[in-house]
Amino acid sequence: MQERKGFTLVELAIVLVVIGLILGAVMTGQRLIQNAKYKRLVNDINGFVAAVYTYYDRYKALPGDDPKAVDRWGSTYSNIQNGDGDGLIEGSPTSTNNAYESVQIWRHLRAAGIVPGSPNESAVTRPSNPYGGRYGFSNRSFGTATYNYIFIDNLPSEVAQRLDEEFDDGVYNTGSIQASADYTGGYRDVYYRL
Secondary structure (H helix, E strand, O other): OOOOOOOHHHHHHHHHHHHHHHHHHHHHHHHHHHHHHHHHHHHHHHHHHHHHHHHHHHHHHOOOOOHHHHHHHHOOOOOOOOOOOOOOOOOOOOOOOOOOOOHHHHHHHOOOOOOOOOOOOOOOOOOOOOOOOOOEEEEEEOOOEEEEEEEEEEHHHHHHHHHHHOOOOOOOOOOOOOOOOOOOOOEEEEEOOO
């Protein structure tokens, strides 16, 4: 008779425990990465809110909507234009048209040294969010009134829902945080009221 060799039950149990530990570490790592991305998103939003109100405190006008921006920086930055001073940031939040206040807001914030970047770049580069989309500004109706908002594009729907639930009412089309569609899957554009 030949002697048969194989794994004992103890050896198999040890291998399964090691595999389980490795899988647990990978899952924990993924969860930590997702939480870090979400925290960066929230910090970015808070930073943009603070930037807008810092500008307002300094110059008594909203960035982008500032009717005296050319007087302040026009001699230094050729792409700076005035806003109309009506209190609303107009234009598409994804626009590249320099005439729109939604583009000028980035130039005004950068010229004031509140956010990093050059106000003189030929086409304004909007900052990117941790999920691959970009930020922007504009205005829209939130219920019965029109408000300025921070635009966050291409958020995974579960992230958009988490943001809405933590900071608002959790319903995609009501409150001060709204989304382009319900939170059933895919990606959503989010409108975060200032």
